[in-house]
Amino acid sequence: MKRLCVLVLTLSLASVASAQGILEGIGIDQKLNESVPLDLVFRDETGREVRLGDYFGEKPVVLSLVYFRCPMLCTLVGNGLVRGLRATAFDAGREFNVITVSFDPRDTPEKAAEMKRVYMNEYRRPGAEKGWHFLTGDAAAIEKLTEAVGFRYRYDAESGQFAHASGIMVVTPKGRIAQYFYGLEYSARDLRLSLVESAENRIGTPVDRVLLYCFHYDPAKGKYGLAIMRVLRVASVGTVVGLGMLIAGLVYRQRRSGR
Numbered sequence: 001m002k003r004l005c006v007l008v009l010t011l012s013l014a015s016v017a018s019a020q021g022i023l024e025g026i027g028i029d030q031k032l033n034e035s036v037p038l039d040l041v042f043r044d045e046t047g048r049e050v051r052l053g054d055y056f057g058e059k060p061v062v063l064s065l066v067y068f069r070c071p072m073l074c075t076l077v078g079n080g081l082v083r084g085l086r087a088t089a090f091d092a093g094r095e096f097n098v099i100t101v102s103f104d105p106r107d108t109p110e111k112a113a114e115m116k117r118v119y120m121n122e123y124r125r126p127g128a129e130k131g132w133h134f135l136t137g138d139a140a141a142i143e144k145l146t147e148a149v150g151f152r153y154r155y156d157a158e159s160g161q162f163a164h165a166s167g168i169m170v171v172t173p174k175g176r177i178a179q180y181f182y183g184l185e186y187s188a189r190d191l192r193l194s195l196v197e198s199a200e201n202r203i204g205t206p207v208d209r210v211l212l213y214c215f216h217y218d219p220a221k222g223k224y225g226l227a228i229m230r231v232l233r234v235a236s237v238g239t240v241v242g243l244g245m246l247i248a249g250l251v252y253r254q255r256r257s258g259r
Helices: 002-022 073-086 109-123 139-149 188-199 227-258
Strands: 041-043 049-051 061-066 097-102 132-135 154-156 161-165 167-171 177-182 216-218 223-225
Touching: 061 073, 061 139, 073 097, 073 109, 073 167, 073 188, 097 109, 097 139, 109 132, 167 188, 177 188
Parallel strands: 061 097, 097 132
Antiparallel strands: 041 049, 061 167, 154 161, 167 177, 216 223
């Protein structure tokens, strides 16, 4: 019995290592006070060619990296950002700008315009359309931007989707990275404080990373797959096996004591 438990636990841990391998090289590195390359050229939701620097100079910027065909996590990131910004007294276009950039070079301005309509309806702030921009670009510009801000992702050719982590950044008016926010929900209080500090070109401190990973959506089954959930599920099996071994050991010791 004990040998069987050890075998199951070993296999469980091996499965955890295999699942973690899916996420190798994926994450968001904190590059505080590093410069965003403001000379990079993208296209906005109208198809107009723009430079990143067009949105900097006077206001801090909230930067989010997503891809517009993402079946799950990117939508959750956008929804969490909307909720956080809507709970602050500041307005996009007045006190700050928002730039949502697709890291998928296959995304088009038409898709960007569709995403903008969705989020403007959710945000519901007058004039926000002048301060929240949805950009697409070519592979070279995307690579330079993602590398500059520490956003590491991977394309899965089999599914035609991207494995990536979730988070947003706040950038100073001069284009320096001031703060990172991880996860899917962003505190209105923390966002407001970060915007105030970055407006004064002050740089925040490193924060703990609690990353969620988007990996795969199976249209045939209609199910989403978070790679991190695979790790947690398999790890839970190992925990259960470990508890079983502990209980079996205690029972065995109790029986020996009784005899």
